[in-house]
Amino acid sequence: MDAVVKRLIKAIKKEDDQDAFAELVDLYKDKVYQIAYRMTGNSYEAQDVAQEAFLRAYANLESYDESRKFSTWLFRITTNLCIDRLRKKKPDYSLDAEIKGTEGLSGYSQLSSEELLPEEQVVAFEMQDWVQTEIAKLPPKYRSAIILRYIEDLSIKEIGDILDLPDNTVKTHIHRGREALRKRLRNI
Amino acid sequence: MACQKKEEKQIDQYLDGELSAAERKELFAHFEKCPACAAHYRELNKTVMFVQSTSHLEAPPRMTDQIMQNLPSRKKKPGWRKWGRRHPIMAAAAIFVLLMSSSMMSIWNDQSAGQIAVAGGENVEVDHEHGKVIVPEGEVVRGDLMVRNGEVEVHGEIQGDLTVINGEPYLASAGHVAGDIEDVDQALEWMWYYTKKFTTEAFTWNTEE
Numbered sequence: 001m002d003a004v005v006k007r008l009i010k011a012i013k014k015e016d017d018q019d020a021f022a023e024l025v026d027l028y029k030d031k032v033y034q035i036a037y038r039m040t041g042n043s044y045e046a047q048d049v050a051q052e053a054f055l056r057a058y059a060n061l062e063s064y065d066e067s068r069k070f071s072t073w074l075f076r077i078t079t080n081l082c083i084d085r086l087r088k089k090k091p092d093y094s095l096d097a098e099i100k101g102t103e104g105l106s107g108y109s110q111l112s113s114e115e116l117l118p119e120e121q122v123v124a125f126e127m128q129d130w131v132q133t134e135i136a137k138l139p140p141k142y143r144s145a146i147i148l149r150y151i152e153d154l155s156i157k158e159i160g161d162i163l164d165l166p167d168n169t170v171k172t173h174i175h176r177g178r179e180a181l182r183k184r185l186r187n188i
Numbered sequence: 189m190a191c192q193k194k195e196e197k198q199i200d201q202y203l204d205g206e207l208s209a210a211e212r213k214e215l216f217a218h219f220e221k222c223p224a225c226a227a228h229y230r231e232l233n234k235t236v237m238f239v240q241s242t243s244h245l246e247a248p249p250r251m252t253d254q255i256m257q258n259l260p261s262r263k264k265k266p267g268w269r270k271w272g273r274r275h276p277i278m279a280a281a282a283i284f285v286l287l288m289s290s291s292m293m294s295i296w297n298d299q300s301a302g303q304i305a306v307a308g309g310e311n312v313e314v315d316h317e318h319g320k321v322i323v324p325e326g327e328v329v330r331g332d333l334m335v336r337n338g339e340v341e342v343h344g345e346i347q348g349d350l351t352v353i354n355g356e357p358y359l360a361s362a363g364h365v366a367g368d369i370e371d372v373d374q375a376l377e378w379m380w381y382y383t384k385k386f387t388t389e390a391f392t393w394n395t396e397e
């Protein structure tokens with residue numbers, strides 16, 4: 001993976017190889033879209049953020065430090081864009097308030113749950129909706145930490161690099177997010 | 189809620205994978221006699237499992253195409269025009285560089301990126317196979333020499349500056365460069381590309397319209 005990514009980036013930088021960039025988009029689009037979707041809770045906005053993240057990555061590729069992981073840099077652009085957008089919107093998140101405009105998993109969001117039986121699928125969908133809704137209620141700083149830790153399965157260190165936070169702060173954000181989710185989970 | 193701050197902290201550490209075996213043993217021994225802490229741990233653990241079980245989403249099927257259509261493009265004209273509108277300063281900078289470089293005698297021997305490009309040296313040798321530009325011994329380049337995408341071996345003399353973009357200058361013991369030797373980095377490289385693209389686009393404006 002790393003060797004492939006390095007080769008693609010080199011081709012883009014040196015020859016402006018757009019096919020190489022398309023390959024890079026293909027490699028990371030699901031993850032970038034997923035972060036954007038979990039952060040914004042909205043498939044339309046997630047697409048918009050994901051697209052902008054890739055365009056910015058393309059335009060600023062010269063500033064990417066090749067000694068570091070490309071995904072860290074790309075996810076950083078993505079989470080920054082999400083947080084900027086959430087800031088511009090009315091803060092409809094809080095630890096208690098009901099969130100509006102949170103879409104279920106419909107439209108473009110595709111689930112890989114074909115292996116489940118129909119009834120199990122319904123339960124799975126409801127659970128999915130619950131998780132999505134509750135994550136969307138978290139303040140953005142806890143939200144991003146929880147998404148990167150438990151949905152993207154990244155290490156504390158990587159999350160710290162992406163969010164530009166010290167490890168201990170990342171941990172605190174994860175603990176607080178986890179605790180807020182736990183309190184709500186008890187009631188269902 | 190865990191019964192004490194200490195336990196609460198330990199549960200967090202345990203979930204973060206940061207407890208030693210001994211501490212873990214101690215914590216689970218505490219759960220045996222403290223239902224509150226045991227429940228707190230169970231609930232947190234369940235929360236994590238729920239979040240982790242969230243299905244992985246896939247990007248919309250046409251996303252790559254849409255992104256690629258919005259890139260500043262090398263081949264399609266609307267691409268650079270749009271780029272020029274969106275980045276007027278860079279476009280102006282590109283034109284500036286273009287004007288600067290066209291004051292030299294420019295011989296771009298190949299328009300495709302990655303190929304060696306030489307500007308200013310009439311009598312230099314271009315070795316495409318090895319990606320080298322050679323100023324032969326006894327040869328004198330009277331002005332500046334600029335080479336892109338290639339090594340430059342100077343055995344002769346350059347009376348002006350030597351600029352190597354995306355390559356390596358090499359000065360042989362007999363070679364001589366009167367001016368500065370510059371090894372240009374990636375930042376200019378990017379602008380350079382746009383200059384070149386602009387040149388190509390500008391010159392094919394009428395024929396392709």
Ligand SMILES: [Zn+2]
Binds near residue numbers: 191195218222224
């Ligand atoms: Zn206890």
